[in-house]
Amino acid sequence: MTTTLSRALTTALHHALETDPKVLVMGQDVGGLGGVFRVTDGLQKDFGPDRVIDTPIAEAGIVGTAIGLAQRGYRPVCEIQFDGFVYPAFNQIVSQLAKMHARTGGAITLPVVIRIPVSGGIGAVEHHSESNEAYFAHTAGLRVVAAATPQDAHWLLRQAIESDDPVIFFEPKCRYWSKGEVADGPDLPMHAARTVRPGGDLTLLTWGSMVETCLAAAAAAEEEGHDLEVVDLRSLAPIDVEALVGAVGRTGRAVVVHEAPVTGGLGGEVAASLAERCFDRLEAPVRRVGGFDVPYPAARLESHYRPDLDRVLDAVDRTLAY
Amino acid sequence: METYVLLGADGRLSDEPAARDVTPELCRGLYRDMVLARRLDSEAYSLQRQGELGLWLQCLGQEAAQVGSIRAIRDDDPVFPSYRDHAAALCRGIGPEALLAQWRGVRQSGWDPAEHRFGVYTLVLAAQLLHAVGYAMGVQRDGTDEVVLAYFGDGSSSEGEANEAFNWAATVNAPVVFFCQNNQWAISTPTSRQFGAPLHRRAAGFGLATELVDGNDVLAVHAATRRAAETVRRGGGPALVEATTYRMAGHSTSDDPTRYRTEAELDHWRARDPIDRLRTLLDREGWADEAFHADLDAEADALGAETRRVCRAMPDPDPSTMFDHVLPGGSPVLAAQRDGYAAYLASFEDAS
Numbered sequence: 001m002t003t004t005l006s007r008a009l010t011t012a013l014h015h016a017l018e019t020d021p022k023v024l025v026m027g028q029d030v031g032g033l034g035g036v037f038r039v040t041d042g043l044q045k046d047f048g049p050d051r052v053i054d055t056p057i058a059e060a061g062i063v064g065t066a067i068g069l070a071q072r073g074y075r076p077v078c079e080i081q082f083d084g085f086v087y088p089a090f091n092q093i094v095s096q097l098a099k100m101h102a103r104t105g106g107a108i109t110l111p112v113v114i115r116i117p118v119s120g121g122i123g124a125v126e127h128h129s130e131s132n133e134a135y136f137a138h139t140a141g142l143r144v145v146a147a148a149t150p151q152d153a154h155w156l157l158r159q160a161i162e163s164d165d166p167v168i169f170f171e172p173k174c175r176y177w178s179k180g181e182v183a184d185g186p187d188l189p190m191h192a193a194r195t196v197r198p199g200g201d202l203t204l205l206t207w208g209s210m211v212e213t214c215l216a217a218a219a220a221a222e223e224e225g226h227d228l229e230v231v232d233l234r235s236l237a238p239i240d241v242e243a244l245v246g247a248v249g250r251t252g253r254a255v256v257v258h259e260a261p262v263t264g265g266l267g268g269e270v271a272a273s274l275a276e277r278c279f280d281r282l283e284a285p286v287r288r289v290g291g292f293d294v295p296y297p298a299a300r301l302e303s304h305y306r307p308d309l310d311r312v313l314d315a316v317d318r319t320l321a322y
Numbered sequence: 323m324e325t326y327v328l329l330g331a332d333g334r335l336s337d338e339p340a341a342r343d344v345t346p347e348l349c350r351g352l353y354r355d356m357v358l359a360r361r362l363d364s365e366a367y368s369l370q371r372q373g374e375l376g377l378w379l380q381c382l383g384q385e386a387a388q389v390g391s392i393r394a395i396r397d398d399d400p401v402f403p404s405y406r407d408h409a410a411a412l413c414r415g416i417g418p419e420a421l422l423a424q425w426r427g428v429r430q431s432g433w434d435p436a437e438h439r440f441g442v443y444t445l446v447l448a449a450q451l452l453h454a455v456g457y458a459m460g461v462q463r464d465g466t467d468e469v470v471l472a473y474f475g476d477g478s479s480s481e482g483e484a485n486e487a488f489n490w491a492a493t494v495n496a497p498v499v500f501f502c503q504n505n506q507w508a509i510s511t512p513t514s515r516q517f518g519a520p521l522h523r524r525a526a527g528f529g530l531a532t533e534l535v536d537g538n539d540v541l542a543v544h545a546a547t548r549r550a551a552e553t554v555r556r557g558g559g560p561a562l563v564e565a566t567t568y569r570m571a572g573h574s575t576s577d578d579p580t581r582y583r584t585e586a587e588l589d590h591w592r593a594r595d596p597i598d599r600l601r602t603l604l605d606r607e608g609w610a611d612e613a614f615h616a617d618l619d620a621e622a623d624a625l626g627a628e629t630r631r632v633c634r635a636m637p638d639p640d641p642s643t644m645f646d647h648v649l650p651g652g653s654p655v656l657a658a659q660r661d662g663y664a665a666y667l668a669s670f671e672d673a674s
């Protein structure tokens with residue numbers, strides 16, 4: 001079925017609500033409005049306000065009550081309206097949700113999913129374009145995934161809801177309206193990276209909003225005779241290190257591309273893992289392309305902040321020329 | 323608690339004692355402020371529709387709540403706004419260029435807070451309320467008599483930080499007036515899903531002095547806020563004013579309010595328009611002549627023209643500016659990123 005990423009999420013939520021009476025959807029404006037990105041469109045109509053819950057404006061409350069609901073046997077899927085508004089819930093996510101299972105010696109599992117529209121590219125005002133995955137990937141006890149295509153949006157979300165682990169689920173908002181195929185089943189487990197384009201000269205490692213950018217860069221590089229591989233990490237915690245080592249072990253060259261600021265970003269984690277695991281196969285240092293170490297800028301500057309085809313190719317050229 | 327009203331929906335003054343303080347000058351001034359604010363707001367809306375602004379959040383319908391409150395405090399009283407407070411900002415001398423810059427996407431904020439005693443907009447709901455309390459603690463320590471005014475919305479009052487601010491202010495007796503524009507909606511969420519008890523009652527529980535006022539009655543807002551602010555100024559402790567008003571437009575230019583509210587509800591509030599209401603009084607009492615209205619029309623037209631002109635004239639910022647002001651002390655890493663990016667951009671110039 002061909003559909004948009006946004007719609008692929010809606011149908012995943014619909015399926016989860018339909019098949020498991022314990023699944024709940026909760027967040028600001030998720031009911032009648034269907035969420036500001038319409039991902040929950042129609043769900044309240046079909047499943048009622050007790051299962052698709054319009055919450056007060058209280059992010060700590062959304063996650064905190066989701067934790068309580070999960071202890072009571074429910075499987076809440078929370079929506080945070082924008083990336084920049086998750087921080088009021090940080091305590092509940094980092095100190096409560098992530099640690100409860102370990103703290104209780106495994107007695108409590110918290111199958112809570114937190115959906116976060118993430119990253120820029122839509123010309124938004126401040127706090128609406130951040131790529132904050134590193135905070136969560138840094139926190140033990142959370143699974144962090146990023147969907148870049150309708151197929152992954154749909155199946156990763158269904159897998160996330162079915163999983164007993166707490167999952168931070170990132171949705172690149174600039175891709176909400178892009179179309180793609182959704183197959184009848186998942187073709188990968190939740191933690192697996194995906195080779196989205198095979199290639200022999202260099203591996204682009206990326207996720208979320210930047211997958212499309214990297215594919216465009218690979219297409220452009222092909223015209224110059226370079227054969228680039230593109231790997232979508234999909235799972236940012238845990239990272240599918242084996243897959244990355246396998247890919248980069250073959251090509252010998254890697255560039256990590258993400259929208260988040262480079263300093264402390266997951267690109268560093270990827271580069272370090274590659275250095276540890278396949279240093280002797282590397283023909284060049286692993287380069288990172290990402291946002292600058294500045295607050296996400298005003299909308300008219302975001303095209304300078306976000307890595308684009310040229311910045312990716314610049315790093316590719318340097319890595320190939322090394 | 324009964325809603326405090328001075329000027330009824332029919333445009334008649336009540337027999338409340340404060341009605342005796344209402345003067346023609348006061349009414350003309352407040353009327354002018356509201357008319358100008360509405361013009362700026364509607365021009366900005368049009369500019370967004372023409373693609374000149376990325377987004378705009380209208381204050382349409384809330385002019386009385388904003389103008390009445392800000393005109394009730396002193397010019398040197400600091401204000402911590404939310405993000406829809408354009409009418410209040412205009413009263414503080416913040417012009418269209420400054421007001422539109424953030425929404426055009428050329429800057430992150432528009433004005434110098436110190437110059438206008440008016441903070442930059444806070445988009446992360448309720449955060450500014452704690453800042454207001456902290457600022458007020460500074461005022462206490464400095465031994466001066468400013469009153470801090472903090473604006474927020476009904477929806478924002480659900481955030482933990484809002485409730486921390488109310489409680490904190492009460493415990494330290496901070497000279498702050500929390501001013502809620504209860505415009506009935508938080509995007510698509512009605513107040514019935516935000517409040518278990520009316521906000522003014524919750525505020526009383528925290529130990530705040532409270533006022534519940536008709537937010538579309540600019541005279542009542544003015545009198546109630548003045549009363550609250552003067553009590554605070556005398557050391558009487560923090561206060562919360564809940565102004566009942568209505569967001570006549572969508573939440574923002576991206577919103578489609580027809581998905582969640584009815585035309586009948588809008589009609590109800592259209593009949594309570596704050597500007598029409600004061601106009602009725604001015605006309606009945608003969609407090610504003612034709613020349614006043616002609617001058618005001620001309621002034622509004624000029625403001626509209628200026629808004630269009632300055633908006634379109636705002637250039638895209640230089641990319642290097644995104645590296646400015648990240649850290650007051652600067653950083654060599656950042657300087658290297660800035661220089662590296664400039665060199666990268668220059669390499670395209672050289673190539674062409």
Ligand SMILES: Cc1ncc(C[n+]2csc(CCOP(=O)(O)OP(=O)(O)O)c2C)c(N)n1
Pocket residue numbers: 028057059081085088406445446447474475476477478479505507508509569573
């Ligand atoms: C912490 C946080 N959560 C969510 C949002 C998204 N958001 C922006 S405005 C808004 C509604 C606010 O309603 P209210 O406080 O009543 O103010 P109004 O827009 O009605 O003026 C929401 C949920 C936000 N800006 N900040």
Ligand SMILES: [Mg+2]
Pocket residue numbers: 475476477503504505506507508509
């Ligand atoms: Mg509101």
